[in-house]
Amino acid sequence: MPEKLLCASSDLSDTTVKICEVDGVEIGIIRHNGDVVAYKNVCPHQGGPVCEGLRMPRVCVEFDDQQRALQQNFDESEMHFVCPWHGWEFKMETGEAVGDPKIRLKRYKVTERDGEVYVEI
Ligand code: FES
Structure with missing residues (x-):
């Protein structure tokens, strides 16, 4: 698969998703647990x-x-994207839907070298 330049490594952070467009496809990219993950910015539910x-x-x-809730905590080791349209959640690490692991975000292979980030698309 051909590699396309996505952005500079310095454009990425652990706290903000960068949205890039490659060949007419919007891709969200973020640093996560020391890795870089990139997903098609289209929700499998209704395209949000x-x-x-x-x-x-x-x-x-x-x-x-x-079965009464006693307390709730947040597990910072498992971060989720929450789709802004209807609230479906997806695991940032795998793109898997929290409610149904058979549903996944489209993930792209990412390579970082010489201060730039490339995606296979
Ligand atoms: S379009 Fe994403 S949750 Fe509906």
Whole structure:
């Protein structure tokens, strides 16, 4: 697959998704756990700009024996994209939908070299 220049390495951060366009395709790219991940900025639900939504950690709820919620915590080791249109969540690490792992964001292979970031598209 041909490689296309996406952006400079210095354009990426751990806190903000950068949206780039390559061959008419919008791609969201972010540093995550020391890696760089890139996904097509199209939600598999109804096409919303999924990479532009909130990023939030997995919510973990502790229940009592009658299934009443006792407390909730955030698991910062598992970050999610939250689609801004209807709130579907996707694991940032894999692109897998939290509600149905058979549904995934389109992921691109990314290479970083000489201060630039390339994507296979
Ligand atoms: S378009 Fe993304 S949740 Fe509906």
